[in-house]
Amino acid sequence: MRLYSTKGKVAEVSFQEAVFKGLPDDNGLYMPTHIPRLPASFFEKIHELSFQEIAFEVTNTLIGDEIPAEDIKAIINDSMNFEVPLIELNENTHVLELFQGPSLAFKDFGARFMARVMSYFLQKESKHINILVATSGDTGSAVAQGFLGAKGIEVTILYPSGKVSVNQEKQLTTLGQNITALEVDGVFDDCQKLVKTAFLDKELTTQMNLSSANSINIARLIPQSFYYFWAYAQLASTKKPLVFCTPSGNFGNLCGGLIAYKMGLPVKHFIAATNANDIVPEYINSGTFNAKASVPTISNAMDVGNPSNFPRMVALFGNEYEEVKQMIAGFAFDDEETKLAITEVYHDYDYVLCPHTAVGYLGVQAYLREEKEDINTVVLATAHPSKFSDVVEPVIGVAPEMPTSLQEIIKKEKVAIKMSTNFEDFKAFLLK
Numbered sequence: 430m431r432l433y434s435t436k437g438k439v440a441e442v443s444f445q446e447a448v449f450k451g452l453p454d455d456n457g458l459y460m461p462t463h464i465p466r467l468p469a470s471f472f473e474k475i476h477e478l479s480f481q482e483i484a485f486e487v488t489n490t491l492i493g494d495e496i497p498a499e500d501i502k503a504i505i506n507d508s509m510n511f512e513v514p515l516i517e518l519n520e521n522t523h524v525l526e527l528f529q530g531p532s533l534a535f536k537d538f539g540a541r542f543m544a545r546v547m548s549y550f551l552q553k554e555s556k557h558i559n560i561l562v563a564t565s566g567d568t569g570s571a572v573a574q575g576f577l578g579a580k581g582i583e584v585t586i587l588y589p590s591g592k593v594s595v596n597q598e599k600q601l602t603t604l605g606q607n608i609t610a611l612e613v614d615g616v617f618d619d620c621q622k623l624v625k626t627a628f629l630d631k632e633l634t635t636q637m638n639l640s641s642a643n644s645i646n647i648a649r650l651i652p653q654s655f656y657y658f659w660a661y662a663q664l665a666s667t668k669k670p671l672v673f674c675t676p677s678g679n680f681g682n683l684c685g686g687l688i689a690y691k692m693g694l695p696v697k698h699f700i701a702a703t704n705a706n707d708i709v710p711e712y713i714n715s716g717t718f719n720a721k722a723s724v725p726t727i728s729n730a731m732d733v734g735n736p737s738n739f740p741r742m743v744a745l746f747g748n749e750y751e752e753v754k755q756m757i758a759g760f761a762f763d764d765e766e767t768k769l770a771i772t773e774v775y776h777d778y779d780y781v782l783c784p785h786t787a788v789g790y791l792g793v794q795a796y797l798r799e800e801k802e803d804i805n806t807v808v809l810a811t812a813h814p815s816k817f818s819d820v821v822e823p824v825i826g827v828a829p830e831m832p833t834s835l836q837e838i839i840k841k842e843k844v845a846i847k848m849s850t851n852f853e854d855f856k857a858f859l860l861k
C-alpha cells in the first residue's frame with residue numbers, strides 16, 4: 430500500500446512508514462493512493478466466511494504487498510479474538526455489537542490490530558517507540574489494553590480531567606507496566622492539541638521515536654472496515670439494500686465503512702449520527718464545514734468539535750461535496766432525545782443501549798421516516814452500556830449488567846499524573 434497526505438505537500442510513503450509516523454509532516458492525514466476492489470467471488474461466498482477469514486481477505490488485499498499472508502493471519506487471529514454479534518431489533522433495524530473486546534468498545538478493533546502490526550514491524554528492526562494518545566475515553570482504554578505489555582513500546586495516554594466516566598478512568602489508569610496516564614486540566618480538544626503539537630515539535634521528534642495510536646493512524650482505520658463486511662455477510666441472504674448508521678465523533682469508525690464501500694461492499698447509504706457536536710451533519714446538510722469548540726454531552730466519546738478524520742472522509746469522495754452528500758446522510762441529536770431513545774429501546778425490545786449507540790439508533794429512526802423501500806439498517810453499537818451506567822441507570826431504572834472483566838478493573842486503584850494544557854509542561858514531562 431502506498432499512502433499520500435491529504436495536504437499533498439509530502440512524498441508518498443509505505444504502510445509501515447505511515448503506521449510509525451502517524452501524521453505526515455505537512456499535518457495532513459495519510460490516505461491510500463489506491464483502494465483495490467475485492468473480487469465478485471469474495472462477495473458471493475462471504476456468508477460462508479468467519480469474521481477472521483473476512484478480515485484476512487480485506488487486510489491481505491490492502492497490505493499484502495508489505496506483510497506476508499501467514500503473518501497477516503497471525504495478526505488477525507491474535508487481535509480479532511472476540512465475538513461480533515448482530516442483534517435484530519425488528520425486521521428493518523439491527524444492532525452490531527462492537528463492544529465484546531477487552532475494553533468493551535469498538536476501538537478494540539483498531540487498537541489491537543495496530544499494536545500487533547507495530548510489534549511485527551518493530552521485531553524486525555529491534556526498535557523502541559513512544560506512543561502518545563489523546564482520548565475522550567474509549568480510545569485510551571482500548572489502546573492501553575491493546576498495547577499492554579507490548580515489547581519496546583511505551584504508551585502515554587492524555588485524558589480530560591473530569592470529562593470521562595469513573596469506569597472509563599479506571600480502565601485508563603489501573604493497568605501499569607508500559608502504560609502511563611496523564612490527567613489533563615482541560616477538554617478533549619486540549620489533549621488532542623498537545624499530542625498534535627508534540628508530533629510537530631522538532632526537538633521532541635529528534636530525541637524520541639514518537640508515534641500515535643489515535644484514529645488518525647492508518648492501522649486503526651483498516652480493521653474498522655472488517656465489521657461492515659461482516660454485517661453485510663449476516664444479512665446478504667435477505668437481498669435488501671443495506672444502510673449503516675455510525676455514531677460519530679472523530680469519524681474514524683465511519684471512514685472504516687467508507688473504505689469497505691470503496692472496496693466494493695454493496696451499501697445503499699451511510700448515516701453520520703452525532704450528538705450536539707454536529708459539525709459533520711451540518712456540513713452534509715449545508716455544504717459548510719465549521720469546526721467549533723466541543724460541547725459536553727452524555728455521549729462523551731463523541732464530544733469532538735473538529736473531527737480529525739474529516740479530510741479523509743471527503744478525500745474518499747474526491748473532495749466533492751455533492752458526492753459526499755449523496756452517500757452520507759447526517760443527523761444530530763441532543764441529550765434529551767438520546768435518553769428517550771435509551772428508554773424506548775429498553776421498553777420496546779428489552780435491549781439496553783449505551784448513549785453513543787442511542788444516538789445511532791436515533792439516526793436510523795430519522796432515516797427510516799423518509800425511506801419508502803424495505804431496507805436493512807445496521808446501527809453500530811460502539812460501547813457496552815455498563816461503561817456508561819452513570820447515564821443509563823437513572824434513565825431505565827436498573828443498572829446495566831457489568832461484565833466481570835470490568836468489575837475487576839474498577840476495584841483497582843487509579844494512578845494518573847496531573848498535567849496542564851501548556852505544551853511546554855507536556856514537553857518537559859516527555860523529555861524527562
Ligand SMILES: *Cc1c(COP(=O)(O)O)cnc(C)c1O
Pocket residue numbers: 534535536566567568644676677678679680681682683730731785786811812
Ligand atoms: C470513539 C467512540 C465513538 C466515536 O468514534 P469515531 O471513530 O471517533 O467517530 C463513538 N462511540 C464510542 C463509545 C466511542 O468510544
